[in-house]
Amino acid sequence: KNQVEQSPQSLIILEGKNCTLQCNYTVSPFSNLRWYKQDTGRGPVSLTIMTFSENTKSNGRYTATLDADTKQSSLHITASQLSDSASYICVVRANNAGNMLTFGGGTRLMVKP
Amino acid sequence: DAGVIQSPRHEVTEMGQEVTLRCKPISGHDYLFWYRQTMMRGLELLIYFNNNVPIDDSGMPEDRFSAKMPNASFSTLKIQPSEPRDSAVYFCATGIAGGRYEQYFGPGTRLTVT
Numbered sequence: 156k157n158q159v160e161q162s163p164q165s166l167i168i169l170e171g172k173n174c175t176l177q178c179n180y181t182v183s184p185f186s187n188l189r190w191y192k193q194d195t196g197r198g199p200v201s202l203t204i205m206t207f208s209e210n211t212k213s214n215g216r217y218t219a220t221l222d223a224d225t226k227q228s229s230l231h232i233t234a235s236q237l238s239d240s241a242s243y244i245c246v247v248r249a250n251n252a253g254n255m256l257t258f259g260g261g262t263r264l265m266v267k268p
Numbered sequence: 269d270a271g272v273i274q275s276p277r278h279e280v281t282e283m284g285q286e287v288t289l290r291c292k293p294i295s296g297h298d299y300l301f302w303y304r305q306t307m308m309r310g311l312e313l314l315i316y317f318n319n320n321v322p323i324d325d326s327g328m329p330e331d332r333f334s335a336k337m338p339n340a341s342f343s344t345l346k347i348q349p350s351e352p353r354d355s356a357v358y359f360c361a362t363g364i365a366g367g368r369y370e371q372y373f374g375p376g377t378r379l380t381v382t
Contacts (some may be wrong), residue, residue, distance in 0.1 A: 167306070201370060259310070
């Protein structure tokens, strides 16, 4: 069964600090992995999408890594800001899934001043 | 482009009432998805359409739920009769075939059934 597990479930950090969120998946055959940011009361917004051949991808202060061998991904946030407070959802698409996605449960990040 | 538009943004209704949620996709997108999000279960795919045709409705919880897409510009998700356990945020997302199969989410409808 295709699954995506994220850790930690929640995280509190101080403004300016860095943090790393983890994602493990068992989706097969793998097509791509994406990280979404979901602000409270809003829909998820895509941060990055990575395919099998991409190990690292950055979007501003967000850097995602992918290890397709171990089926792990991480999202690193540098110099956190209050606006980074949100849920971060790891989502994986299987190669035979058409447009269907497998969602992780998300990590709820709170950045405190 | 205004993005995916959903209405209403908030809906409070009594158990047993009919609820209709609406979605206007991004112009040119030929895939449309309905998701439900709760704290306990996260995001769950309910149903998705391709070119207005339902492709997979295996996520629809039961017969009380139905979805239609009469044209490329409009879709509805109906719950009849509604129950308190249907309380959740319902998202509509749209996308196009090929490439990385990106999906663009609407702002969601928060449904509360009392």
